[in-house]
Amino acid sequence: MTNGLNRRGFLATTLGGAGALSFLGPRALMAQEGGTLRFALSTFPPSLAAWTSAGTAAGTIKLMMHRGLLSYGADGMLRGELAEDWSVDDAGVWTFTLREAQWHDGTPVTAEDVAYTIAEVAKPDSAAFSQGQMSLITKVETPDARTVRLHTSEPLATLPGWFAHYHMPIIKTGESPETEIGAGPFTLDSIERGVSLSLTAFDGYYKPGLPKLAGVEAIVYADENLRVAALEAGDVDLAEYVPWQAMAQVEDNDALRLDVTDGPFMYLTFNASKPPFDNPKVRQAVAHAIKREDIVAAAFYDRGGALTHLPIAEKSEFFNPDLADAWSYDPEKSKALLAEAGYPDGFSCTMLSTAQYGMHQSTAEVCQAYLSMVGINAQLDLPEWSSRVKKGNEGQYDLAVMGTTADNNDPDGLVNVLDGSLPPSFVRSYDMQTPEITELFARGRATFDTEERKAIYHELESTAIETVPLVGLAWRAQGYGMKAGVSGFANLPGQLTFYSGITLEETMLG
Structure with missing residues (x-):
């Protein structure tokens, strides 16, 4: 492979490696009855359309409902999600191999779903966050249900990262961007507009033993002082956007923990x-x-x-x-x-x-x-x-x-x-x-x-x-505040902080 060493080195250092996580274990170890996490959102999501940028609160809910081909782990390294492996050849063609996963309606995630998603996002009038990137993909091949090959007019070193963005989840063929059917660890049960959103663990999630929570109740506290007060009073377990003037008091409270990153x-x-x-x-x-x-x-x-x-x-x-x-x-x-x-x-x-x-x-x-x-x-x-x-x-x-x-x-x-x-x-x-x-x-x-x-x-x-x-x-600085007993949730490093909702699948209540 002419440029293989350079490309492997690039993937290992810049994108975090092209290896994938293996999620092993019996189906019996799927979603656990771990209680319901009460999560204080800073705003009610303006939109839950899968490919639309509408702020962090919307992104966090989408990260519970949906999954992309890839994502980032708590260490900030790129990892597999719906794709279990990915690689690039001398011609710059990227190949993604899908793992066995299913939609919330029980049907399997297939290569055709990936092709459908890319085609929909790439439409000039899609208004999708990643429209520009997806339009650079000139051809999508699906030789079988678990293989996707992406052709571009020239090699694209950064392409895997595009499919890790929380505004680029894969959607089931034929569904609209507003669909509530995803492949993520939680299903959306109910919405009280402007007030709260309720989500329940999906027992068909492809990672055995996850999610560890039975559900998440996302409650809107638009006033930042009330959001902190709710955390201090124990009315919520986890809160986003801890205001900067309150970070010290959260840090000084033995019952709470602040996870902050620049x-x-x-x-x-x-x-x-x-x-x-x-x-x-x-x-x-x-x-x-x-x-x-x-x-x-x-x-x-x-x-x-x-x-x-x-x-x-x-x-x-x-x-x-x-x-x-x-x-x-x-x-x-x-x-x-x-x-x-x-x-x-x-x-x-x-x-x-x-x-x-x-x-x-x-x-x-x-x-x-x-x-x-x-x-x-x-x-x-x-x-x-x-x-x-x-x-x-x-x-x-x-x-x-x-x-x-x-x-x-x-x-x-x-x-x-x-x-x-x-x-x-x-x-x-x-x-x-x-x-x-x-x-x-x-x-x-x-x-x-x-x-x-x-x-x-x-x-x-x-x-x-x-x-x-x-x-x-x-x-x-960007901070999440939580009860001292909450574990598994991580504020991802640097520019990835708004991806932190991905770790709700591993979050547990103490």
Whole structure:
């Protein structure tokens, strides 16, 4: 195999290896009667459509109902799910071998289901989170019920990671994206809209002995203070989005445990369909106008760090130290850029955020204050989360505060926040054309050589610093709080924190 060693090395280091877990054991060891976990959600999911990005709460529910070909383990390494093995040949064709699994209605998961899912997501009008990636797959072969071969126009080193994303589950042939039939460890029993969702262990799940819980009751506590109070009072067993101001009190409570990781980031997006943010100099001016340390202090109680470049972590082998301060705080430079762009006296605009999450609102308020100092008068628009998502998708804003993670810990995981060739999404700037960045992402995917990829992503970050498809603001810690007796649940590392719901299959009540 001509490039076999390079490709195996790439898979072992960047994607976490192409080996799969073997789930052995008798069928009698399936779902256990482990009690019902009460999980405090930060919001009611705006949508449970399988392939739609609608925030972390929605993703957590989908991770209980559905499974993709792959996923990530608690250590952050790629692992098999519906696929038990995967490999790539000299021509760049990826082959996935499916394990024996079944849908919630008892029918088997087959290769045809994978082909159906890819075809549906790849449709230009699908509005799916992974539409851009799936459209790069030129042919799907299903020689038998358990084998899927994916052809692409050129080799794609990062393809396995696409099928580990929680917005890319496999769906049964003929089902709509809104289907409640999945292959995950829990079935959706009932919904009290705006209040709660009830899920029950699926006794046909393909991992013997899992899930360990009998069920999960996901209860919405939109107010972050009430969410913490419910955890402290014992009304819930596990809570997402522990607010930063409450992390210390959770850590100091012997009855509770805080599982926290750094990885999510806050940033600004722009509506590039109209002035003034269609002008890159105006976007550069915004990038230099804001003192990030004040965001970290005000929104995250110093549990985070300033982000003055693209969100590539300092510990990453793809981190570029020469670009680390590219968007440093420099109000005089900001004013000069505004003058060059034709706005010497500044301008007024609307800044979209949300009041539902305190860190979003606080971040917006700090940005508003600093922008005013260079002549940009930003009026805040702070709807609840579902409306914020809708407005972002439809471009009903001038600039907007957003917080998320990359799709994974590889630079290609930033494609969904940077690549303007993808369908509109609230996670990236509206109507922002990024032809150079789109091309560089394509080049990065096409090589298995790490040094080549480093050079490509350096060029990509340099281009982004000049064109400003987003403005990095702050890294932030992300915490889950739980009763001390809860075990098995893990906050996945770095950019994977929002995948943590995958570990609910292994969670137990003490």
